[in-house]
Structures are given as C-alpha cells and as structure tokens.
Amino acid sequence: MTTAVYLASASPRRKELLSQLGIEFEQFSVDADETPLVNEQPHALVERLARLKAQSGVALGYTDRPVLGSDTIVVIDNESLGKPRDKNDFTTTLKRLSGNTHQVLTAVAFATQTDVLSCVVSTDVTFKTLTDEEIAAYWESGEPQDKAGGYGIQGLGGRFVTHIAGSYFAVVGLPLYETEQLLQAFLRR
Known part of the structure; x- marks a missing residue:
C-alpha cells in the first residue's frame, strides 16, 4: 500500500530524507511563529512547533491526506539554541558547543482535520574542542546561517562531531x- 502525505516544510534536507522512505509526497512551506512561549521547555517547544506546522498545512486546505510537520532544535544546558542571528551569535553558540555534548531534539507530527499525532526524538551529539579559526572559517563557508x-x-559541520x-x-x-513508525500508527487510528 502506497501512502501519500504532504510535507509542510521548505527544507531540502527533509525532502531528501522523506524520499528515502519511499513515501509519495508533495512539499509546501508554512509560515509558523517559532517564538518560544514563556517558560516553555525545549521538548515541549519542538513538539508544539511540529504540530503547529502540520496543523497549519491542514488549515491551508491540504486536507485529502495527512500533513507532516517537523521541527529541530539544538539544546545545551536545557536552553534551546535557534538559528544564528548573526556572526556574533553564531560564534557564541559554537563556543558553547565546543568540547561539549548537546542534545538535538526533532519532533515529527502528522495531522488531518480531525487528528494529530506527534513524537520527539532526542540525540546526543558531542563536539571536539574548536579553535577560533575553525569557528570563523565555518561561518565564512555560509553553511551555518540557516541551521538550528x-x-x-550532514555538511562541513560534521567534522566537529566526535560522538x-x-x-x-x-x-x-x-x-x-x-517518522515511518509514527505514520503507520497515525494511519491505524
């Protein structure tokens, strides 16, 4: 049985990954306010955003098949780190990650007009100790600007990961x- 879904994300990485599952899909982007709520914990934030993106796709009229929404955040010391605002913010972030282990939380949600189901996956990532030169060169590569x-x-930043x-x-x-397990569970509901 071939299942078709909508992917509520403009991310080329998510498009490529979803293709690996052999699921037929159409991709579109949604505009979701990703501002954390007051005192919102990282796990709750990432899950809320994935659900919001999926439900936003449904609200846009994508209603004839499940809508997949996803969000990823990086967390260190229970603080969510977003996409860098500028070079200074990026440098501060990479210095915090340098030589430390942080968590990457990715939430996945499927939604229709009547239902939504989500999960959060946590992964520990350890960085080597970075030099100021490595951090500056990585910024200049252009890769980090749109990344949590x-x-x-999966790119140049992978060389910093030791574990x-x-x-x-x-x-x-x-x-x-x-994602595959969640979709199967969603379809059985």
Whole structure:
C-alpha cells in the first residue's frame, strides 16, 4: 500500500530524507511563529512547533491526506539554541558547543482535520574542542546561517562531531525510523 502525505516544510534536507522512505509526497512551506512561549521547555517547544506546522498545512486546505510537520532544535544546558542571528551569535553558540555534548531534539507530527499525532526524538551529539579559526572559517563557508544550533551535521559541520548517540537522521532534520513508525500508527487510528 502506497501512502501519500504532504510535507509542510521548505527544507531540502527533509525532502531528501522523506524520499528515502519511499513515501509519495508533495512539499509546501508554512509560515509558523517559532517564538518560544514563556517558560516553555525545549521538548515541549519542538513538539508544539511540529504540530503547529502540520496543523497549519491542514488549515491551508491540504486536507485529502495527512500533513507532516517537523521541527529541530539544538539544546545545551536545557536552553534551546535557534538559528544564528548573526556572526556574533553564531560564534557564541559554537563556543558553547565546543568540547561539549548537546542534545538535538526533532519532533515529527502528522495531522488531518480531525487528528494529530506527534513524537520527539532526542540525540546526543558531542563536539571536539574548536579553535577560533575553525569557528570563523565555518561561518565564512555560509553553511551555518540557516541551521538550528549553527551547524549542519550532514555538511562541513560534521567534522566537529566526535560522538553521536541516537538518530543521525533526526540531527539532519527528519528521523527516518520514527517518522515511518509514527505514520503507520497515525494511519491505524
């Protein structure tokens, strides 16, 4: 049985990963306010945003098949790190990640007009100790600007990673196993 879904994300990484599951899909983007709520914990934030994106797709009229929404955040010391605002913000972020282990939380949600189901996948990522030169050169590469936590594990940023415990694909932006399992559970409801 071939299942078709909508992917409520403009991310080329999520598009590529979803393609690996062999699921037929159409991709579109949604405009979602990603501002954290007051005192919102990282796990709650990432799950709320994935659900919001999926439900926003339904609200836009994508109602004839499930809508997939996803969000990824980087967390260190229970603080969510978003996409870098500028070079200074990026540098501060990478210095915090340098030589430390942080968590990458990726939430996945499927929604229709009557139902929504979601899950959160947590992966521990450890960075080597970075030099100021490595941080500056990485910024100049252009890769970190649109990435949660200021790095892409699937690109040049992958060379900073010394250890990963959990789902590599969740760090890239869409956990394959969990997405497939969640869709199967959603369709059985």
